Amino acid sequence: MDTGTHIVMGAAICGLAMADPVVATDSVTMTAVYVGIVSGSLIPDIDTVLKLRNNAVYISNHRGITHSVPAVMLWPLVLATLLSLVFPASEFFHVWAWTFLAVFIHVFVDIFNSYGTQALRPFSNKWVAIGVINTFDPIIFALHIIAIAFWIFGMDPVSTFTFLYIVVFFYYLLRFAVKAAVKAAVKSTVPDAEHIFIAPTMNFFQWRVAASNKDCHYVGRAYGRSVNIYDRFKREKMPESPYIDAAMTDKNIDAFVTFSPIYRWSVSQIGDLYELRLIDLRYRSKDYYPFVAVAHVNEDLEVVNSYTGWIFSEDKLRKKLKFVPNS
The missing domain is CATH 3.10.450 (Nuclear Transport Factor 2; Chain: A,)
Incomplete structure (x- = not known):
């Protein structure tokens, strides 16, 4: 799910935490639990920083190890330990338990998107992507906002968010x-x-x-x-060519092929360079296919530039490749 939805889900879990008598009666533990829930609702997406390196690394690793079984176990323990240092009077087990629930729900809801996660690692590297809920679902987001508003205006949070998740459960079945x-x-x-x-x-x-x-x-x-x-x-098989073989070894092309199950290819000569372009067919938008991977190979079979990611115009693609074709 998107960051906004993870945040409102974290708020909902904060409301449900009031069902815990220790949380409801101990203000220090309540504060620690709330911080743990909000942090736990977001921390699996810490791998978003991989975008700072390049798209190939991000595409290959986003929702990978940070959403795995060991990570789901490790994140709550790390967060609860840190919070016990900040709030030494808090009840460690309760902070850990509610933080664990927040982390688990984050990873669990992500498997229902079309992107999916590697939630089964280390037992399997398969991407689990059920594809019934959009990354941002306006209905789910709106339901959470309404429930949070009811809580703010005085409704009992436990009953409010319990009812919310009963409704969300049936919404998932409908999807x-x-x-x-x-x-x-x-x-x-x-x-x-x-x-x-x-x-x-x-x-x-x-x-x-x-x-x-x-x-x-x-x-x-x-x-x-x-x-x-x-x-x-x-559907056509790629021609046999040393230029294509060289392009297929590029990190951007490899990341794309790993991520995309349905794509088409095109090859062309641009000046003294050979271009291989892979086009993901899953994300057609207004007659355009924005998710691509491109590699340029020179006569010495060297990849001189490449890119993978979301591009909505040829001019922007050329800028990403830092490539100016010969006139």
């Missing part, structure tokens, strides 16, 4: 049902599909759709049970 209906519609549209990708959007009734059979890739949108295919790309 599963809607996705199943969309998948059935895609199978009817592309009966011989070997791979189907379905991702939610911020619009409750709209879903991104990408499907592949042995001959083509199909890209479209689902509106309820109706599937509209916007683009079809013929």
